[in-house]
Amino acid sequence: MPQLAESLVNATIDRWLKQPGDTVDMYEPICDLITDKVNAELPSTVRGTLVKILKGEGEVVDVGTAICLVETEEAAASAPTAPSAKEERQAAVPAATAGAPGLASPASAPMPAVAFDPNAPMRSRFSPAVQRLAAENGVDLARVAGSGLGGRITRKDVLAAIGSGNRGGAEPVHAPAPAALSYAPTPAFTPAKAAETLIIPEVEVDEGSPAPGGREYSIDVTPIRNTIAKNMRQSVNEIPHAWTMVEVDLTNLVNLRKALKDDFKKNEGINLTFMPFLLKAVVGAIKEYPLMNSVWAVDKIIVKRDINLSIAVGSEESVITPVIRNADQKTITGLAHEIHDLARRTREGKLKLADLQGGTFTVNNTGTFGSVLSYPIINYPQAAILTLETIVKRPVVIGEMIGIRSMVNLCLSFDHRILDGIICGRFHQKVKEILESYGPDTKLY
Template sequence: MSSKGNMTDVAMPQLAESLVSATIAKWLKKPGEKIEQYEPICEVITDKVNAEIPSTLDGFMGEIVAEEGSSVAVGEIICRISAAGGAEAETAAASKSEPVTVQQSSTADASMRSRFSPAVQTLAAEHGIDLNSVTGTGMGGRITRKDVLSYIGNGGSAKRDAEAPAASTVSNHKAEANTGSPFAGMVSPPPSVPSPPLGTVIPDVRHSGLHLTEMPKIPQIEVEDTGNGRSEYFVDVTPIRNTIAKNMRQSISEIPHAWTMIEVDVTNLVLIRNKLKDEFKRKEGVNLTYLAFLLKAVVNAIKDYPIMNSFWAVDKIVVKRDINLSLAVGTEDSVITPVIKRADQKNIAGLAREIDELARKTREGKLTLDDLQGGTFTVNNTGSFGSILSYPIINYPQAAILTFESIVKKPVVINDMIAVRSMANLCLSLDHRILDGVICGRFLQRVKDNLEGFSLETKLY
């Protein structure tokens, strides 16, 4: 930041080492509005993840230089802030008094209620405060540092602290029921909710545990009359969709894709998961999904065939030592790939917890750049929405991507007899510069053997 009189220039920060620009997604403050130090002033979109830019001083929002939707290079000015106490600040305060009253008096809008800035989270953690108990006065019901400090100063209320988690739980369940979110299955019931009585039949619906948490934003649509009585619809390309298009085009144009598939008998896997999932949920508070077992099978196969954990570097092939699994998570309007770091050092229970943690972060909009960087091999659970066969595009610059398709009961011939078994397809896209059919065939066979090797004696820890 640079200062001119009482006005301070705010520049686009270097959010990551390789980042050269970011797109302004939304301004959280308008000219004339009061700003506290560390309070987010805008949301930006990068090639990896959405982020927030906080204010570094107390004051009032001045001129907005970069409009929403514009791409700004690192170091360029995005806005100016009037430092608290200056003449500009007093003028801004006078001009903003009426709009702020309207904003703070409106309690219906709680769209930002669950979005917490790092400063708010740190302050709450230091004082052991449950943010569900704090009333937010920011935009969309957002909790600011001033709200937390005020809550600390008032000492809180025991009754309020007791009622807030219950109210939050009810609202969470209502939200899940209304949103159809792909992350809906991952919310653990509170301890106060009793388990169903023994003998109750609960339908076993297969899901990966990685699901949407909110309805996607409705794209802006423009209608143009062509003059012949018919109209065409134009949908704005969002920065996220533009980034996906760029990455997919790069992957397809630079990587010679090849594809192969193998069928796996997962009958024993279904049995062990059904046997252990209820106890695991009570003990760990998270769902035991098929995805956790798949990741373990993939990790063990990569250990046997480390060339799968590599990328092309023009004059050499770089094989990564750490196995960092990227999980392809699709929503109606985007695809993100959060990463489980050092997945080879985790057991099945640990992988299940990591899946739940990534689901929670995505649900709360708290994924960081670090959560999305460093992936060395991608796993995609397309079976979670019923797919039985797919041809995935490689997550550039990795060497391969594996998809786990839907589990389907089929008649299978075993020892010249027909039996009904739970079957699933594993589909692998590979970079043919690095990998060939023989090595990938052996790798898939090893993943198959690992999945079919799970039994009722398999240990989760």
């Protein structure tokens, strides 16, 4: 397990992309990892054959721990030729029948273990897919002979057992053959050995399936959901949240976007949304009130010179906050491209760890879901988070007149250890002032 980032000490193996016996090229992904920051593929650092998986799916692995064994091409070329599977089976028959007129039944006499490669004892290691398939169909894996590398039971072996109709009775799925035939005897199965060789699958309740005796169902907590829960709990427990909201008249901005969006789509190839205008306004306000761009460090407050805006991107499974670095150096068009690129790669699962690091202030757009008011939780350890709510037309008093205007609420949560109402109120008003100043003369480039 490599050191994926400075702050990461472990990662969870989500899914193995390679299985024992598969060839692996240099830099070819061998498994998917889940970290506190982002999902990532782990590339191989050597070329060869995957011999053994040391850490299974769902296991949390510390940095520096071996997760698999890969036999390199150089090692394979210098190693003595291993006996074929046929030779091993033929060699096993005399050992199993020595000293007896016929073959002993598995129930009456323990069978000797097949002489697999000691560096790849895979007989008792089952993949989650094999465990699930066996559990669903009542197949006793102890009675299935594996055809995979090192005697590992594959999905094909379980399907063969199901097709034969022998799923775990008194006789094993691969019954002993007559003495004239060669066969690969299964390892001795005793109650004492069962604890070492069998993996009893946990009862799984599918989403939508009512639990026994009740009108409810359970959903497994994924590693990324567990990480979100941990981070949110840490933020609420450590940061004294305070909250404020202002109304903003976006009528001029709505008209500006309506006039520019078609040409912008044609020229840039992406949609022109309200978010880049909001980010530009936030950057301008942070420049005037840099304390908004800080973190609490117990005996000091650290103010960040770089303005790196985190943007919240949500899916049905999670919310991730990729970072736009040096947002103060980008135009509205540049910010629009950054937002589009990060949102696309987030939903496609193609973010890199660097895309999630270094954020100094978070902006969220809950208005896309029709929300008009929200109380956001601060993205720890930042000092504040701002949300843009949905834009609605409302009657508004303008001077002595009443007009229909496009109004929006901006909600701000802030760390009350660092920030007070006065500076946050002034920051809020500055963002409002910039947003309401957008008009026909606004430059996108």
